[in-house]
Amino acid sequence: MRELLNIALPKGRLGEKVYARFAEAGYPCPLVLENSRKLIFENEEAGVRYFWVKPSDVAIYVERGAADIGVAGKDILLEYAPAVYELADLDVGKCRMAVAAKKGWRDDTERTLRVATKFPNIARSYYAGKSREIELIHLNGSIELAPILGMSDVIVDIVETGTTLKENDLEPIEDIVPISARLIANRVSYQFAQAQLDALRDALVRG
Numbered sequence: 001m002r003e004l005l006n007i008a009l010p011k012g013r014l015g016e017k018v019y020a021r022f023a024e025a026g027y028p029c030p031l032v033l034e035n036s037r038k039l040i041f042e043n044e045e046a047g048v049r050y051f052w053v054k055p056s057d058v059a060i061y062v063e064r065g066a067a068d069i070g071v072a073g074k075d076i077l078l079e080y081a082p083a084v085y086e087l088a089d090l091d092v093g094k095c096r097m098a099v100a101a102k103k104g105w106r107d108d109t110e111r112t113l114r115v116a117t118k119f120p121n122i123a124r125s126y127y128a129g130k131s132r133e134i135e136l137i138h139l140n141g142s143i144e145l146a147p148i149l150g151m152s153d154v155i156v157d158i159v160e161t162g163t164t165l166k167e168n169d170l171e172p173i174e175d176i177v178p179i180s181a182r183l184i185a186n187r188v189s190y191q192f193a194q195a196q197l198d199a200l201r202d203a204l205v206r207g
């Protein structure tokens with residue numbers, strides 16, 4: 001029996017879209033979409049084993065070799081700089097990393113800027129590039145609350161439709177970087193199975 005290719009998919013709506021791409025590209029495993037609490041699925045015929053992973057953890061599985069390949073957002077790759085190869089931009093899960101503030105907020109460049117974010121490295125490097133001194137407030141979610149409660153001046157966060165900002169009386173004020181889902185590979189797996197992984201990448205990108 002040949003070895004199965006281990007694939008880490010980001011759990012959730014994006015993951016289902018991404019799985020559909022893999023299935024169309026010739027790597028189906030219909031059990032993946034069954035509504036169960038199971039996290040791991042195999043299709044020996046297609047040579048694949050899929051696991052559902054928390055989106056922000058995909059790069060860890062791939063970096064450590066538990067998965068040969070996976071799909072992770074560019075936000076996670078920029079924030080954690082995992083030692084993996086980025087094989088392709090899958091052109092799904094598109095959004096942007098942006099700075100947002102309360103409507104009508106005016107910056108006072110004389111003062112240290114208080115920045116709340118789930119992405120401290122991205123925020124730090126963005127403001128370092130502008131030579132702006134900041135105080136970083138590292139939160140794990142509901143970032144939008146920080147400027148509303150006066151805990152921060154701005155947030156650095158993902159904006160997709162803009163609805164979350166709007167519903168909390170915030171507005172985007174600067175774009176930092178466009179984000180989309182990327183196909184990533186474990187470095188050792190890629191060395192051993194380059195032809196196989198390149199073929200998979202090409203089939204996914206064509207799709």
Ligand code: PRP
Binds near residue numbers: 160161164
């Ligand atoms: C992200 C982000 C915003 C929201 C933006 O959170 O932190 O809150 O999506 O999307 P929108 O512009 O379409 O409103 P996510 O849903 O990923 O949840 P999380 O805070 O748990 O990461």
